[in-house]
Amino acid sequence: MQFTAFDAFGKIPFTIQALNNLKYNTMHVIDFIIFIVYMLAMLGVGYYFYKKNKTAEDFYVSGRSMNSWHIGLSVVATDVGGGFSIGLGGLGFTIGISGSWMLFTGLIGAWLSAVFLIPKVSELGHKHKFFTFPQIxxxxxxxKVALLAGIISAIGYIGFTSSQVLAGAKLASATIEGLNIQTALIVMGLIAVIYTAIGGLKAVIYTDTIQWIVLISGLIFIGIPMAYHAVGGYDAIVSSLPAEHxxxxxxxxxxxxxxxITIIPIWFVGMTLYQRIYACKGEKEAKKAWLIAGVFEWPIMAFMGVILGMLAKVAANQGMFTGITDANSMDSEMGLPVLLATILPVGLMGLMLSSYFSAILSTADSCLMAASGNIVTDIIAKFSKKELSHKKELQLSQIVTLAVGFFAILLASQMQNVLELMLYSYAFMVSGLFIPVLGALFWKKSHPIAAFWSMLLGGATTIILILTKNKLPLGIQLPEKLDANIYGISISLLLFISLSIYHFNKNEKQYGIQNN
Structure with missing residues (x-):
């Protein structure tokens, strides 16, 4: 079984191709007003923090003063995002309640990084005033190693930002009568880019908190109860679904x-996560934030998502969806949005649409901040010989964020499917960066040459296997059931250990000869 429920930390929000075939009921003027007010509120948050940002430290890591609840909810909003809204629904539609295990790996990743990663990264981040992951x-x-990591991360997060903006634009154009995809792309993109560029990470974290509350409240108090009632309750669910669901x-x-192997490593290499670790007041707050995020991922949001997907499958089996006579022929990830569009009355549809955009924007803004941070701190700073004042550094950060955002919009407008760029960059990030960061933090024999080549060849292995569908030269076929990341990480590990030991022993030998 292959599923595409992933987003910014690894889970792709939903198949953009499927949105091409989606057409909701058009919005009433009341729904439209609710949606506009919500978007203006997001811009208002960005403007509020624009007045408060004084330095790049304020812009990228919120002045290192955020509390655990805001950070924890921001992590959940960014991580689960669109993948929760639609991707998890697709899992519930396809395999039922077992789809919740996907986010169980998110909980494991969050708690493992809270125990092993945060104690080291938080201390280093505050001591050395780090802004980004490659600075580790x-x-x-x-x-040299940091520059390569920065380039990989920047490319990945620009792709992520484009995919989120494109997804939001397609959702808007499918819902708002008379709105074409290009206009929607510009409107959705500008909203995300402007409040992120002027407000920085603090605006992102606070809007993420608002977006998460909108999303969770909409689904708990509107989506689930109305869907449960519409399909006929528990008896109808049991009779309509296969027992294994x-x-x-x-x-x-x-x-x-x-x-x-896909989700857990991203908790150790995700730039968006490192920014939030640095943004916390200290190690204690960061750990608490990650524990909060883990619990909200599983069981709370995991089960909510798959249950809504199961209700959509019941509705499809009952013939509630216009033009759909066979639930098995329907795109599983479109079951949930079609269900909500079918059952929601005027006013509530506007609220639920805002929930969907909450999920999408909460991922897009974080990806934009990550890409901007990589470019300013890990790439531009490496080649710049000038020491900038706090004001100039802040202005540069805002300008780069705007530029990256505009480029992401342009990329989305020219490429109607940016998923390949996003997937390849993500695969490179996970399979290339995971082993070197573990080695840096936990193994004293780690060597820069080993880190560079394990990053490059481990990531390349994964990309090549994705392109060839796990086929090697001479017609050798690797098991297709195993994700390509498994092989990429294995190659990265093998190279990292062997090269590190070789250079460690070589240095020891040279050192010993010099002493003698």
Whole structure:
């Protein structure tokens, strides 16, 4: 089974191709007003923090003063985002309650990083005033390794930003009568880019908190109760769904392994996460934030998402969707949005649409901040010889964020499918960066040359296997059930250990000869 429920930390929000075939009921003027007010509120938050930002430290890491609840909810909003709204619904539609195990790997990743990663990264970040993830590599390895990591991360997050803006634009054009995709792209993109560029990470975190509350409240108090009532309650669910949809064992070990190897590592290499670790007041607040995020990922949001997907499957089986006679022929990830568009009355549809855009924007703004941080701190700063004042550094950060945002919009407008760029960059990030960061933090024999080549070849292995569908030269076929990241991370690990030991022993030998 192959699923595409992923977003900024690894989970793709939903298949953009599917949105091409989606057409909601058009919005009433009341729904439209609710939606406009919500968007203006997001811009208002950005403008409020624009007045408060004084330095790049304020802009990128919120002055290192955020509390655990704001950070925790921001992590959840960014991580789960659109993947929760539609991707998890697709899992519930396809395999039922067992789809919740996907976000269980998110909980494991969050808690593992809280225990092992945060104690080291938080201390280093505050001590050395780090802004980005690649600065860890510069500290433990060298500038060359950090530059490569910064380039990889920047490309990945620009792709993520484009995909989110494009998804939001397609959702808007499908919902608002008379709105074409290009106009929607400009409007949605500008809203996300402007409040992020002027407000910085603090605006992102506070809007993420608002967006998460809108999303969770909309689904708890509107989506689930109305969908449950519309399909006829528990008896209708039991009679309409296959028995395995109601069991937690309707999944195989390969899928659990693939989810684990794909999702858990991103908690150790995601730029968006490192920015939030640095933004916390200290280690204690960061750990608490990650524990909060883990609990909200699983079981709370995981089960909510798959339950809504299961209700959509019941509605499809009952013939509630216009023009759909066979639920099995329907795009599973479109089940949830079609369900809500079918059952919601005037006013509530506007609220739910705002919830969807909350999920999308909460991922887009964080990706934009990550890409901007990589470019300013990890790339431009490496080649700049000028020491900028706080004011100039802040202005540069805002200008780059605007520029990256505009480029992401342009990319989305020219490429109606940016998923390939996003997927390849993400695969490179996970399979290339995971082992070197573990080595930097936990292994004293780690060597810069080993980090560079394990990053490059580990990531390249994953991309090549994705392109060839796990085929090697001479016609050798690797098991397709295993995700390509497994092989990429394995190559990265092998190279990292062997090259590190070789250079460590070589240095020891040279050192010993010099002493003698």
């Amino acid at each position: 590599f510069n500290h433990f390895y060298n500038a 109601l069991r937690l064992t309707n999944i195989n070990g390969y899928q659990i392994l693939n989810w684990s």
